[in-house]
Amino acid sequence: MLNEYGLAIAMVLALLVGIFSGYPVAFLLGGLGILFAFIGDIPIPFLGTVGSRIFGGVIENWLLIAIPLFVFMGLMLEKSGVARNLLLTLQRLFGRVRGGLAISVALLGVVMAASTGIIGASVVMLGLLALPVMMRQGYKPEMAYGVVAASGTLGILIPPSIMLVLMGSILNISVGDLFKAALMPGLMLGVLYTLYLLVTAYIKPEWAPLASEGEDAHLTEQHAPMLVALLRDLAGPVVLIVAVLGSIMAGIATPTEAAAIGAAGSLVLALGLRQLNWSALRTVCRDTSKTSAMILFVVIGATCFSVVFKKLGGDDMIVDIITGTGLGPYGLLLLLMGLIFILGFFLEWIEISFVVLPLLVPVVEGLEFAGVSSSGLMVWFAVLVAINLQTSFLTPPFGYALFYLKGIAEGNVGIGVIYRSIIPFVALQLTGLVLCIAFPAIVLWFPGLTK
Amino acid sequence: MTSYTDSTSSAPPPLRYKIAHLLAIIAFPLIGLGRWLGRVSSWLVLVVMFMVLTTVVMNALGMNELVSWENKIFLLGNSITINSATEMQWHLFGLLTLIGGSYALHSDTHVRVDLVHHHLSPAGKHWVDIIGHLVMLIPFCVLIAWLSKHFVQMSYVSGEQSNYGGLTDRFLIKAALPAGLILLAVSALGQVFDRLARILDPRRDAQENPNAE
Numbered sequence: 001m002l003n004e005y006g007l008a009i010a011m012v013l014a015l016l017v018g019i020f021s022g023y024p025v026a027f028l029l030g031g032l033g034i035l036f037a038f039i040g041d042i043p044i045p046f047l048g049t050v051g052s053r054i055f056g057g058v059i060e061n062w063l064l065i066a067i068p069l070f071v072f073m074g075l076m077l078e079k080s081g082v083a084r085n086l087l088l089t090l091q092r093l094f095g096r097v098r099g100g101l102a103i104s105v106a107l108l109g110v111v112m113a114a115s116t117g118i119i120g121a122s123v124v125m126l127g128l129l130a131l132p133v134m135m136r137q138g139y140k141p142e143m144a145y146g147v148v149a150a151s152g153t154l155g156i157l158i159p160p161s162i163m164l165v166l167m168g169s170i171l172n173i174s175v176g177d178l179f180k181a182a183l184m185p186g187l188m189l190g191v192l193y194t195l196y197l198l199v200t201a202y203i204k205p206e207w208a209p210l211a212s213e214g215e216d217a218h219l220t221e222q223h224a225p226m227l228v229a230l231l232r233d234l235a236g237p238v239v240l241i242v243a244v245l246g247s248i249m250a251g252i253a254t255p256t257e258a259a260a261i262g263a264a265g266s267l268v269l270a271l272g273l274r275q276l277n278w279s280a281l282r283t284v285c286r287d288t289s290k291t292s293a294m295i296l297f298v299v300i301g302a303t304c305f306s307v308v309f310k311k312l313g314g315d316d317m318i319v320d321i322i323t324g325t326g327l328g329p330y331g332l333l334l335l336l337m338g339l340i341f342i343l344g345f346f347l348e349w350i351e352i353s354f355v356v357l358p359l360l361v362p363v364v365e366g367l368e369f370a371g372v373s374s375s376g377l378m379v380w381f382a383v384l385v386a387i388n389l390q391t392s393f394l395t396p397p398f399g400y401a402l403f404y405l406k407g408i409a410e411g412n413v414g415i416g417v418i419y420r421s422i423i424p425f426v427a428l429q430l431t432g433l434v435l436c437i438a439f440p441a442i443v444l445w446f447p448g449l450t451k
Numbered sequence: 452m453t454s455y456t457d458s459t460s461s462a463p464p465p466l467r468y469k470i471a472h473l474l475a476i477i478a479f480p481l482i483g484l485g486r487w488l489g490r491v492s493s494w495l496v497l498v499v500m501f502m503v504l505t506t507v508v509m510n511a512l513g514m515n516e517l518v519s520w521e522n523k524i525f526l527l528g529n530s531i532t533i534n535s536a537t538e539m540q541w542h543l544f545g546l547l548t549l550i551g552g553s554y555a556l557h558s559d560t561h562v563r564v565d566l567v568h569h570h571l572s573p574a575g576k577h578w579v580d581i582i583g584h585l586v587m588l589i590p591f592c593v594l595i596a597w598l599s600k601h602f603v604q605m606s607y608v609s610g611e612q613s614n615y616g617g618l619t620d621r622f623l624i625k626a627a628l629p630a631g632l633i634l635l636a637v638s639a640l641g642q643v644f645d646r647l648a649r650i651l652d653p654r655r656d657a658q659e660n661p662n663a664e
Binding site: 022027045050065072263286288291350351 | 489490492493494495496497499500503504506507537540541544545547548549550551552554555556558560561562563564566567568569571576579580582583584586587588590591592594595596598599601602624625627628629
């Protein structure tokens, strides 16, 4: 095997070494493609197809236009203070329930992180927004940090998630179906989080004090009447998210159209709050451009890497190795899930979706699972990968949502506290993943793809 | 030998700083170009949004043609239809992405796995960028850009245009791919000079953040 696949193996090793040097992954993928094309004596004109593939796969890809638009929407909601107001109002709404603030944070995470898409960015955003409020109210760090990390990453699963848009494009499945399929598992995880928070707050009241017991008690008095606050802060974002999701799921709008409506809606909400000024708009546009280019350049680099990797026999090698294990469908599924879980320690979902997922597709395609129709197989697999990746980002000691959280932690909160805070959530995630594997209907019922 | 190093740290030879200064001067316009284009092109996201909304409205109203005229003009042909607006979306999206790549390079937004990188000295981080740019990024950009020449030429010679009565002159957006990659190579070259200057004269790292807005 070493003779046959020597260069493909070397390419993977070179990628691993390069990734740990800290050089941007997008450029590494492109560069290694070129380098190994020379080493493997691949005729230069063959590389010419890379250019036309990039053109067809990225620039001419109408679906991907949704990415900058969703990023714009998320950043606009954050920068204009819509997200902050939403948190304050949710806090008032649930203020009388023990653990209510934590539940508000989880809800905000679900609504907001959906549109930002980048794990690091959404965890940092949610952390900066929610941690100070929770700390002032006297929440135990063991509770607060876990909520922020878990809800900040839940956004990659709950639609409208950029990751699902990209997976739809890679796996050639309808983004509307994927959104529908991810909704139930996402909500299920949200419910599991909420139950955990309520139970913990009931057993250990000192972990989750009420607003009236903390320093922020005066804030509840200063605000506008409840009904006005609800209409102003909650109705806007909720209508926006429902309109965006609803139109995609109902098949009225394509993801790109819905994203444009969402982006315009976020502008309107910011205008309504009188928070839309020149410099805010400029910052949002600039950050949107950088973030979406960052995502799409991984696609561009991965295009070059995969073309060469395939030419060197890499695809066959992966299929050989995986089928060579002689495992049954469920054994293979667990193997693939384990592989993706470990890769999630080091890589963002962007690289995993673009480099790893296409390699695994041929392996998965032939498998049969109880309760999964052939048309639903890829949809189910994509959602399992999404839940798995989210869990991987949260799992100590490498889960890198945790490193971002440590970066913005106040005072002397150690990484140990963050690890302890996240472990219950990892357990909930794994429960959710197992449920979705055992009962595919959780995923496939809503898009109507059950057998 | 030891005395030599000691003397360099107390009174550094001016030559080293002069070279650093020269490198920084070369880097300045190369980096400035990508950053300036990136700032300007970032507004395109608003235009893309507007274009998508336009097609949504035209679709809802059942309109096909917005305006038409007698003589063919550049890119648009002789009318603006719903298909011109649709294709304009991905034309602009392509520009936004391709120029954004260089912009993200200058603001260090591209994903790095920083488990090890995080612990490197400033000079170590600079070397990672220099070697990576010279061995990985610049060869990739230059080669793919050069190989795309053929596919742009074909499009130009055959007068390729939309199959659905949309935009004409398809070679323009095809040429944007090699142009964007060359811009990225130029930006990377600028960073190589800039990082070399910072290694030679570490005071530059303290003066300014290499990745300001």
